[in-house]
Every structure is written in C-alpha cells, then in structure tokens.
Amino acid sequence: MVDLDVNKENEEVEPSFDDPEDFEDDIADEELLGDVLKQEPLIDEYEENCLILFGLPIVNKEKFPKLQAVVAKVLNGINTSNKVEYPVDADGNTKGCLFVEWESKDVAQYALTVLNGYRLDKNHAFSAISIADMKSMEKPDEEWEAPKPNEYVNVGDLWSWMQNPRCRDQFAVQFEDNHHVPHVGIYWHVKGHEPEVADEGQKPNWTESVFKWTPYGSYLATIHGRGIALWGGPKFQRYLRFEHIGVQYFDFSPCENFMVTYAPANSRWGEDDNCLQLWDIRTGEMLKGFSLYALTLRNEMPCWPFFQWSHDDKYFACPKVPERDRLEKQKKVNGIAVFDSETLQLVGNRYLVIENIRQFSWSPGDKNIIAYYSEASEPIPAEFGLISIPSGEKLRSGRVFNVAEAQMFWQESGARLAVHTVRYNKKTIKENGEVKYVGGVKSHLEIFELSNKKDIAIMHLPLSEPFINFGWEPNGDKFCVLIGSQAKATPFIYRIEPLKHSPVCIGQLEAGVSLNTVCFAPAGGWLAILALGSTGGNIIFVDTNGQEVKRTSIAEHPLFNKAYWDPTGRYFVSCCAVGARGSDFGFRLYTFQGRELLRKNLDRMTQFKWRPRPPVKLSEQKIKEIRKNLKTTSAKFDREDNEEKVKASQEVIDKRRKIMGAFDVIRRRNLDLIEKTKADRLQLRNGIDTEAEVHDDDLVEETITIALSTQKTLTILSEEDERD
Numbered sequence: 008m009v010d011l012d013v014n015k016e017n018e019e020v021e022p023s024f025d026d027p028e029d030f031e032d033d034i035a036d037e038e039l040l041g042d043v044l045k046q047e048p049l050i051d052e053y054e055e056n057c058l059i060l061f062g063l064p065i066v067n068k069e070k071f072p073k074l075q076a077v078v079a080k081v082l083n084g085i086n087t088s089n090k091v092e093y094p095v096d097a098d099g100n101t102k103g104c105l106f107v108e109w110e111s112k113d114v115a116q117y118a119l120t121v122l123n124g125y126r127l128d129k130n131h132a133f134s135a136i137s138i139a140d141m142k143s144m145e146k147p148d149e150e151w152e153a154p155k156p157n158e159y160v161n162v163g164d165l166w167s168w169m170q171n172p173r174c175r176d177q178f179a180v181q182f183e184d185n186h187h188v189p190h191v192g193i194y195w196h197v198k199g200h201e202p203e204v205a206d207e208g209q210k211p212n213w214t215e216s217v218f219k220w221t222p223y224g225s226y227l228a229t230i231h232g233r234g235i236a237l238w239g240g241p242k243f244q245r246y247l248r249f250e251h252i253g254v255q256y257f258d259f260s261p262c263e264n265f266m267v268t269y270a271p272a273n274s275r276w277g278e279d280d281n282c283l284q285l286w287d288i289r290t291g292e293m294l295k296g297f298s299l300y301a302l303t304l305r306n307e308m309p310c311w312p313f314f315q316w317s318h319d320d321k322y323f324a325c326p327k328v329p330e331r332d333r334l335e336k337q338k339k340v341n342g343i344a345v346f347d348s349e350t351l352q353l354v355g356n357r358y359l360v361i362e363n364i365r366q367f368s369w370s371p372g373d374k375n376i377i378a379y380y381s382e383a384s385e386p387i388p389a390e391f392g393l394i395s396i397p398s399g400e401k402l403r404s405g406r407v408f409n410v411a412e413a414q415m416f417w418q419e420s421g422a423r424l425a426v427h428t429v430r431y432n433k434k435t436i437k438e439n440g441e442v443k444y445v446g447g448v449k450s451h452l453e454i455f456e457l458s459n460k461k462d463i464a465i466m467h468l469p470l471s472e473p474f475i476n477f478g479w480e481p482n483g484d485k486f487c488v489l490i491g492s493q494a495k496a497t498p499f500i501y502r503i504e505p506l507k508h509s510p511v512c513i514g515q516l517e518a519g520v521s522l523n524t525v526c527f528a529p530a531g532g533w534l535a536i537l538a539l540g541s542t543g544g545n546i547i548f549v550d551t552n553g554q555e556v557k558r559t560s561i562a563e564h565p566l567f568n569k570a571y572w573d574p575t576g577r578y579f580v581s582c583c584a585v586g587a588r589g590s591d592f593g594f595r596l597y598t599f600q601g602r603e604l605l606r607k608n609l610d611r612m613t614q615f616k617w618r619p620r621p622p623v624k625l626s627e628q629k630i631k632e633i634r635k636n637l638k639t640t641s642a643k644f645d646r647e648d649n650e651e652k653v654k655a656s657q658e659v660i661d662k663r664r665k666i667m668g669a670f671d672v673i674r675r676r677n678l679d680l681i682e683k684t685k686a687d688r689l690q691l692r693n694g695i696d697t698e699a700e701v702h703d704d705d706l707v708e709e710t711i712t713i714a715l716s717t718q719k720t721l722t723i724l725s726e727e728d729e730r731d
Contacts (some may be wrong), residue, residue: 054138055112060122061104062133068099081125082107085118106138120356157291160247162240165225168205168618171195173647176573177205177618178580179227181218182592182609184211191218193227193243193618196578196596199604199652207242217614221263221288223621228266230254235268237288247291251284258312261371262320263288265348269313272299272306283313285351295351302344304329315368317375318421321348322396324367324377327358339363343377345396354397362387365413372421376402376457380413380426389413391426393455393463403455403463409434411448419481423503424455427474450474452488454503454510466509472497478525478534485513485551487525487534496522498536500549500556514556519545528576533599535579540568540588546581548601560601566591574620578604582615 026032066074075093082089088110094102109115115137122135164170168177179193193208214229221228226237226246234250235257253270260266266286281296300306302313302325314323327342342358363381370376375396383389391413392404409430416425432446450470457463472490479486484503491497497518501510521541527534534549544565550557562581569582579601582594593608594615625633633640689696 053108054142056110056115057106057108057138058115058119058122058135059104059106059138059141060133060135062131063101063103063105063127064131065103066101068095071095071099071101074101077127078105081122081127082118085121086110086114088114116357123356154292157247160244162238162242162244162246164241165239166621167241168224169620176575176578176620177208178202178573179218179220179614179616179618180594180609180612181214181614183611185610187611188212189214191229196573198648201605202607205243207244218616219257219259220616220619221259222261222619223263224619225263225621226288228257228259230257235266247288249286249291249293256308256311258314259288260316260320260323260348261318264320265294265316265323267312267314269299269308269311271308302326302328317369317396318371318373319375322346322354322375323348324369326364327360343367343379345377347397355399359394359399366415368415368417370421370424370457371417371419372457374421374457376421378415378417378424378455380415382413383408383410389428391415391453391455393424393457403465405453405465407451407453411442411444414477416477416479418479418486422456422458423479424457425477425479425486426453426455427451427477428453429474448473450490452477456503466503468501468510475523476525478527480527480531480551481529483531485531486510487527487536487549489522489525489536491518493521493523495520498522498525498547498549500534500551513554514551516547516549516556516558519547521545522547524570526570526572528572528579528599529574530576533576535570535572537570537581539570540566542566544581546570546579546597546601548579548597548599550600562595562597562601562603564595567595569615571615571617573617580615580617582612584615585611585613 063078064074071093075091079091082091086109090108092106094104094106096102107118109118119135119137122133125133127133175195175197177193177195179191181189181191183189188211190209190211191213193205194202195205197203215232216230218230219228220226221237226239227243229236229238233252234248234254236248237246238244239246249266249268251268251270254268255271256269258267264287266288268284268286270282272282280298280301282299283297283302285294285297286292287294299308299313303309314325316323322345324343324345326340327344329340339362341362342360342364344358345354346352347354359377361379361381363384365380365382367377367379370378377394377396379390379392379394381390381392388406388408389410390404390406393402394400395402407428407430409432411429411431411434413429414427416427418424428451429448430451431444431448434442434444436442450473452468452470454466454468455463456466470488470490473492475489475491475496477486477488485500486503487498487500489496489498495518498516499512500514500516502513503510516536519536519538520543521538522536522545523541524537524539525534526537532550532552534551536547536549538545542565544563544567546562546564547558548560548562550559564581564583566587567581567583568587569584571580571582572578573580577599579597579599580594581597583592585592591608592610592612593606594612595603595607596605597603685698688698
C-alpha cells in the first residue's frame with residue numbers, strides 16, 4: 008500500500024524566470040532601456056544651482072573687503088541664501104570672477120536673468136552662466152579653420168518674374184510623366200490659354216520629395232538626401248545649398264531671412280544636438296543647432312513647423328521644455344520659449360510661464376503679440392490671452408469655464424483674433440480615461456478687437472449649431488463661419504461694426520452638403536466655400552462687397568482635395584492631387600466669379616503652388632491715383648485682352664493655313680503620279696477604265712425585297728378553299 012501526500016500533490020510549482028547559468032546577454036542596456044537611462048539622476052545635479060559671474064573689477068587684497076560688501080549687497084537682493092567663492096592669485100588679487108551657489112535651481116535661474124547684463128558701475132557689467140551650461144559647451148575642434156567665403160553666384164534678378172509686361176503670375180506643379188519620372192514644372196498663367204512653361208522651368212527629378220516657394224517668392228526650395236537647395240533668377244539657377252543629411256522637413260521665416268531644417272536622430276534613443284538647424288538664407292551659414300530631445304524630452308517631432316516666427320523675423324518661439332516631478336514623471340508644458348533671432352538666446356533669459364498651455368500663435372500684423380490658449384484644470388478655468396513681446400506684458404485675457412476644446416484664428420492684418428470654444432455642461436471620465444460630455448456641447452466665438460488703441464475689447468457670439476470652419480477677410484471687417492453637419496452645412500457672413508457690441512449678420516447662404524472649408528480671396532470681398540474631398544466637390548463663389556451677400560456661381564470638381572487663391576485674388580484653382588480618393592489627377596482654374604477657364608489633367612500630381620508675391624505697400628496718394636484712373640486703366644486692359652484674343656485667333660488661322668498648304672503640295676504630287684501611271688493601269692485591267700466617271704444612264708435600278716422575319720399564323724379558310 009502506497010501513502011499519498013495530498014498536500015504536496017496540490018501544491019503549485021512556481022515558474023522560474025532565471026536565465027540559464029551559461030546565458031550571455033548580448034543586448035546593451037542603452038539599446039533596451041535608453042529612454043529610462045536618460046532619466047537616471049546625476050550625481051552633480053547641484054551644478055544647475057551654481058553660477059559663474061564674470062565682469063567683476065580686479066582688485067588687490069586691500070580693496071577686496073569693499074568689493075565683497077558691494078557684491079554681497081547685489082546678491083542678497085536676489086536671495087540671502089547664497090554661498091560665494093572668489094578665486095584669487097598668489098598675491099591675493101581677484102581674477103574678475105566669482106562662483107555663487109544658490110539654494111535651488113529655480114532661484115539660480117532667476118539670479119541668472121537678473122545678473123546677466125547687470126551694470127555694477129559705468130565700467131563693469133556682469134555676465135553670468137551656470138556651471139551646468141558651462142560643462143555642456145563643446146570642446147573647440149583642434150583642427151578648426153576659419154570658414155572660407157562662399158563664391159558668389161549671380162543668378163540674375165530674383166524678382167524678374169514680377170516685371171512681366173502683362174502682370175502674369177507663375178505657379179509650380181509636381182507630377183509624373185508617362186514614364187513615371189517625377190517632374191517639377193514652373194508655368195506662366197495665360198488667361199484663356201494653355202499655361203506656358205517658364206524659361207528653364209521644367210526639370211525631371213528636381214526634388215526628391217517636395218518643393219516649396221519662399222514666403223516672398225524669391226526662391227524655389229527643393230529637398231534632397233544631402234540637404235536643401237535654393238533656385239532663383241530668370242532661369243532658375245541654383246543659388247545656395249544647405250547640407251543637412253537625411254533632412255525631412257524645412258520651413259522659412261516670414262521675411263525670408265532664416266530657414267529651419269530637421270533630420271531625425273540616427274538611433275532610437277540617440278540624442279542629436281543638431282537635428283534642428285537654423286540657417287541664414289543670405290549667407291548659407293548654419294547659425295545654431297538644437298537638440299529635439301533637449302527641447303521636448305522626446306525624439307519624435309511633435310508638430311511642424313516646430314518654431315513659430317514673429318512677422319518681422321526678430322523672434323521665434325516654441326513650447327517650453329516640460330518639467331519633471333519628484334518621481335521623474337513628465338509634467339504638462341507650462342510656458343513658451345521665445346528666442347531672439349540676433350543673439351539666439353531666450354528673450355530676457357527667461358521663459359514665458361503659462362500653466363497648462365495647449366497652443367499659441369504669433370500675430371501676423373505689425374505688432375509682436377503672442378496669442379495663447381491654456382486649458383482648464385480643476386478648479387482653474389481655461390484662459391485665452393494676448394502677450395506683448397519682448398516685454399512679456401499681458402495685454403488682455405479672458406477665462407471661460409467648461410471648455411472641451413478650442414481653436415484660434417488670426418486675421419491676416421493682425422487687427423482681430425477669433426477664438427472658437429466648445430463648451431459642455433457636465434463631463435464624466437470613465438475608468439479607461441475616456442471623457443464623456445453629459446448634456447451635449449455648444450460652440451461659441453470670442454473675438455478680440457485689437458484695432459482699438461485704448462483697450463482690447465472682446466465680443467461674444469454663440470453659435471446655434473456645431474462649428475465646422477471659420478475664415479477672416481484678410482484686411483476687412485467681415486468673416487464667414489460655417490456651422491451645421493456634413494449633411495447640412497450653412498455659411499453665415501458677419502460684419503464687425505464700430506458701434507456694435509457683437510458682430511452683425513449680413514448674409515446667410517443656402518445650406519449645402521459636405522461643405523467644410525472657408526477661403527477668402529487675398530484682396531478680400533470674394534469668398535470661396537468648399538466641399539473638400541467630397542464626391543460632389545462643390546465650390547461656391549460668393550460676392551460680399553455690397554450691402555447684400557450674393558452667390559455668383561457654383562462649380563463642381565469631384566473629389567478635389569486642395570484649393571488655392573492666386574496672390575492677386577483674380578483666379579482660383581482646385582486640385583485633385585495624390586491622396587484624393589479619385590484617380591483623375593489634375594487641376595481646374597476659375598475666375599474669382601466662378602467661371603471655369605481651364606482643365607488640366609496631370610498623371611499623379613502631388614503639388615500645386617502659386618508663386619507668392621512680395622508685399623508692396625503703396626502710399627495713400629498712389630492708391631487714390633489708381634482709383635481715379637481705374638476706368639482708363641480698365642479700358643486699356645480690355646483692349647490688350649482683345650488684342651491677345653485676336654492675336655491668338657490669327658495664330659490659329661495661320662497655323663491651319665500652313666498645314667493646308669503642306670497638304671495641297673502632297674496632294675498635287677500624288678495626283679501627278681496617278682496621271683502618269685494611268686496607261687499602265689488600263690493595260691493591266693484589259694482596257695477597262697475603273698477610274699472613269701460613272702453616269703446615271705449607266706446605272707440599272709433594281710428592287711430587292713427581303714423578308715426580315717417569318718411567322719406561322721392560323722387563318723379561317725374561305726368556302727372555295729374548303730372545297731379545294
């Protein structure tokens with residue numbers, strides 16, 4: 008008889024996760040846990056609390072106590088908790104610098120902003136830097152040589168295209184030819200005719216991915232494996248090359264002074280100090296390299312463009328580096344980093360601190376103002392505001408409770424800012440983190456009026472239906488808001504009047520299907536409302552110049568996914584580019600009133616870009632003169648257009664006559680050959696002239712009846728038939 012140990016039998020055996028004794032791990036910790044190791048605390052973190060102060064007077068040991076007293080007064084005015092160390096030589100003379108340790112990193116950062124540039128007297132100004140920043144400086148290259156000046160390349164007049172006698176505009180298109188070779192073509196737009204290729208304006212493989220015009224249209228930028236190339240002049244010669252291997256994105260400052268390029272880091276956890284590069288367009292010099300990880304604490308580009316520029320290129324900004332709590336968890340972004348484009352340093356050596364900031368944007372007008380949106384966090388409501396740069400003064404702000412999401416829309420003139428908010432009554436958060444809004448949501452518009460010199464007013468406009476899209480008249484006082492749903496979208500046009508406390512509705516258009524985009528012409532007055540990406544492809548052209556809003560035309564371009572006004576606002580183009588659901592790639596051109604002028608099919612078209620025009624500010628006197636002579640100038644343009652039409656018609660007639668003349672020459676030559684060989688043909692045909700003219704008397708008329716179908720039917724026989 009065998010005894011069984013029941014308890015042992017029911018006992019569960021724990022699995023073993025130990026590696027075998029002879030196991031060798033060939034994966035480095037940096038490769039497996041690179042993101043975690045980056046957060047490893049450093050022994051010398053206190054270096055961020057220590058500053059080095061330069062620019063002190065050099066004194067002997069007799070005057071040293073007096074210097075200590077003066078400097079201590081300055082330092083204690085910042086914070087009394089500091090430790091100071093003065094380096095001295097063998098004779099006890101100071102060396103013109105000192106080390107100071109503060110109680111925390113925040114105090115040290117504040118001291119840095121105060122001391123950097125502080126004037127002790129008329130002959131001595133301080134300059135300060137933290138020890139951490141000092142240690143992060145790269146060691147100078149021992150083999151460094153002074154850069155040699157680039158050879159000047161004369162590409163000709165960069166604005167030669169603006170001097171076209173017929174005031175024609177250019178546009179660039181990227182497409183594939185019949186052999187699937189990518190092409191970039193630059194064309195002149197000729198009203199009523201096929202586009203004309205610009206001089207040296209079409210090249211195969213001109214870019215490896217995309218192209219882009221600079222903001223003033225001076226250059227065409229193309230992207231390549233080794234960097235960016237700029238092309239300009241009447242014949243589009245290469246102007247400069249910017250070497251940045253593996254570049255994926257690039258962008259320009261508004262005044263064409265700077266370019267920013269980005270290439271991702273080579274390794275998964277690697278940190279590339281120069282993955283973001285800032286370039287001087289005029290000289291081709293790289294001004295500064297930035298580490299994406301140092302700016303965002305991650306290696307993936309969060310958005311593009313990463314840097315946002317002020318209208319005059321004086322400043323550029325990006326979100327502040329996220330901070331970490333005691334558990335090394337990344338907090339939300341709580342500020343904006345604004346850099347000076349001359350010094351490439353933070354403006355005022357400090358960040359703009361804004362808690363829970365979600366988005367910000369520069370004013371496109373003539374003032375350096377940043378608009379921001381800070382999301383709500385219990386119990387603090389969401390906040391929208393305007394900050395002046397470089398002072399950092401908050402010009403105006405507004406707080407709104409229960410905001411789910413928001414969008415900001417600047418008017419091109421910078422006179423107004425519209426903020427769309429989606430507000431809820433109550434929200435609940437499920438266990439999986441999903442947010443549900445109880446009682447539905449409502450849309451509102453808040454409009455900041457900056458044109459008033461005394462104060463910035465805020466107008467409120469509640470929307471009766473869900474918000475779809477919004478568009479400002481660039482330099483006027485009107486805007487269009489699109490509300491509703493995909494099945495029924497209604498455009499409303501409003502005007503802002505000086506003595507009114509809210510916008511005045513001046514027009515409501517008939518609701519349409521799948522309308523989703525609002526686009527005012529650059530000169531204002533005319534408006535296009537689009538159904539991008541829809542099967543119907545409706546484009547509604549609207550005239551808002553008069554007292555009443557009028558719909559002038561409706562065009563259709565099924566499945567088009569891009570649309571642009573030309574720089575003058577006289578023409579509008581809709582494009583079906585790669586990415587659209589259809590296969591009918593190409594573009595269609597319309598007048599500002601919606602009359603179709605041209606259809607052009609292009610295989611696998613990927614891009615269409617009008618060439619921008621540089622801003623030309625005319626004096627009030629010149630504008631009055633143009634308006635006064637408008638009738639005369641208009642008649643002149645009409646006459647030139649008619650001459651162009653006549654010229655085009657005459658060219659067609661001359662071409663047809665030339666072709667007909669060549670055909671007659673060939674026809675007469677063949678008739679002579681037939682006449683010479685007639686005798687030989689008669690002999691071969693036994694004297695029968697098959698080419699002789701046939702007379703009517705020689706013809707015999709014969710009628711042939713053909714039964715098209717037969718069918719058996721029963722009929723009643725007559726008496727005679729029955730007897731037979």
